[in-house]
Every structure is written in C-alpha cells, then in structure tokens.
Amino acid sequence: KAGVTQTPRYLIKTRGQQVTLSCSPISGHRSVSWYQQTPGQGLQFLFEYFSETQRNKGNFPGRFSGRQFSNSRSEMNVSTLELGDSALYLCASSLVPTGNKGYTFGSGTRLTVV
Amino acid sequence: AQTVTQSQPEMSVQEAETVTLSCTYDTSESDYYLFWYKQPPSRQMILVIRQEAYKQQNATENRFSVNFQKAAKSFSLKISDSQLGDAAMYFCAYRRGETSGSRLTFGEGTQLTVNP
Numbered sequence: 001k002a003g004v005t006q007t008p009r010y011l012i013k014t015r016g017q018q019v020t021l022s023c024s025p026i027s028g029h030r031s032v033s034w035y036q037q038t039p040g041q042g043l044q045f046l047f048e049y050f051s052e053t054q055r056n057k058g059n060f061p062g063r064f065s066g067r068q069f070s071n072s073r074s075e076m077n078v079s080t081l082e083l084g085d086s087a088l089y090l091c092a093s094s095l096v097p098t099g100n101k102g103y104t105f106g107s108g109t110r111l112t113v114v
Numbered sequence: 115a116q117t118v119t120q121s122q123p124e125m126s127v128q129e130a131e132t133v134t135l136s137c138t139y140d141t142s143e144s145d146y147y148l149f150w151y152k153q154p155p156s157r158q159m160i161l162v163i164r165q166e167a168y169k170q171q172n173a174t175e176n177r178f179s180v181n182f183q184k185a186a187k188s189f190s191l192k193i194s195d196s197q198l199g200d201a202a203m204y205f206c207a208y209r210r211g212e213t214s215g216s217r218l219t220f221g222e223g224t225q226l227t228v229n230p
Binding site: 003031033035042043045048050055056058088090092094102103104105106107108110 | 149151156157158159160161164205215216217218219220221222223
C-alpha cells in the first residue's frame with residue numbers, strides 16, 4: 001500500500017513568485033492536512049480538507065491557500081513568496097478527519113525562497 | 115488555546131538502556147487525544163504511540179510506552195531497550211476530541227541521540 005506522496009521533494013523559488021505543492025494521500029483516505037515546519041516556529045497547522053471542503057484553517061495569511069480534488073489529492077499554493085516561507089511543508093492523511101489511529105505523514109516538500 | 119510543551123530539547127541514551135521523554139500540555143477540554151511522533155532524517159513523521167484521554171490505561175507499543183497523568187496534564191514517552199534506529203526528533207502532539215477535526219498541536223520536539 002503506497003504511503004502519502006508529496007511532490008516535489010525540493011523546490012527553490014524566488015521571492016515574489018508563487019508555488020504549488022502536491023499531496024496524494026493513502027488510497028482510501030479522504031482527509032488531508034497540511035503543516036509548515038520551521039526551526040523557529042516548529043510545526044504549525046495550515047489547513048485541513050475533507051471531501052473537497054476546507055474544514056479547518058490555521059493562522060496563516062491569505063497568501064496560503066489549498067484545495068482538494070475529488071480523488072482526495074490535495075494541493076497547497078503560496079503566492080507572493082517571502083523569505084520566511086522557507087520551510088518543510090508536510091502533508092498528512094487519514095480515513096476521516098477524526099483519525100483515531102493517527103495520521104500518516106508524507107516526507108514533505110522542502111521549499112527554499114531566495 | 116491548547117499548548118504542548120517539551121522541556122527537553124535534547125536527550126541521549128546508551129543503546130539497550132531506557133530513556134523517558136517529557137511532554138506537558140494545557141487544555142480545558144475533557145475529550146482529546148495525545149500522540150508521539152518520530153521524525154528521522156528522512157523527514158517523514160512516523161506515529162509511535164497514541165493515547166485517548168478517556169482511557170486510564172497507559173498505551174504501550176512494543177518497546178514504547180507512555181505515562182499518561184491526566185490531572186497533571188503530563189504525557190511522557192518511555193523507550194525501553196533503546197536501539198540505534200530510535201535516534202530521531204520526537205514530537206508530542208495533541209488533538210481535540212471527535213468533532214474537532216484533525217488539527218494537531220505539536221510540541222517543540224526532543225532530539226534523541228542513541229549512543230552505541
């Protein structure tokens with residue numbers, strides 16, 4: 001059974017550009033959450049999607065957005081990139097949002113903004 | 115707002131020995147879940163163990179066990195017979211109850227080194 005797949009693994013972008021990251025959950029999982037991991041702020045929740053609907057959103061500016069497709073794959077987009085957006089972006093999936101068995105994470109996308 | 119605190123930025127243990135990682139949390143909720151995740155250099159967060167707040171019995175998974183003290187809001191992880199492969203960053207995480215979605219609140223992490 002394939003795990004959570006995040007693409008690309010590494011990305012370098014210039015300040016002011018926009019970026020799209022992709023997450024394919026485990027087959028059958030319909031809930032996808034996104035997290036930002038930085039040395040200074042640690043792991044912070046970005047948003048959660050279930051059945052193509054955003055259920056929860058963390059405390060991030062509107063430049064951060066996401067969506068989920070009918071096949072449960074999710075994308076997140078960051079527009080007008082800032083240096084502080086450099087981070088590891090992790091995606092997690094579960095069968096349903098209240099995944100009592102925990103969440104399966106991908107290996108993340110390392111975004112560097114220069 | 116819920117907070118999770120891991121007061122040990124770094125810990126080390128000798129191979130085959132036992133180590134305990136600390137975690138405290140703050141919440142006014144009565145229904146919640148607690149998790150320990152491991153993040154090796156490969157970056158993938160791996161679930162180590164989970165605990166439902168309504169269960170008094172401490173969770174165990176092979177060499178990993180927790181000491182869940184609900185009144186003290188403490189959730190420590192004990193790793194027995196430590197192995198070199200246990201070396202990683204360990205995160206304690208909190209999630210509110212059934213109807214609250216999947217948002218996890220993480221602690222700052224504890225970097226565990228296992229010495230041969």
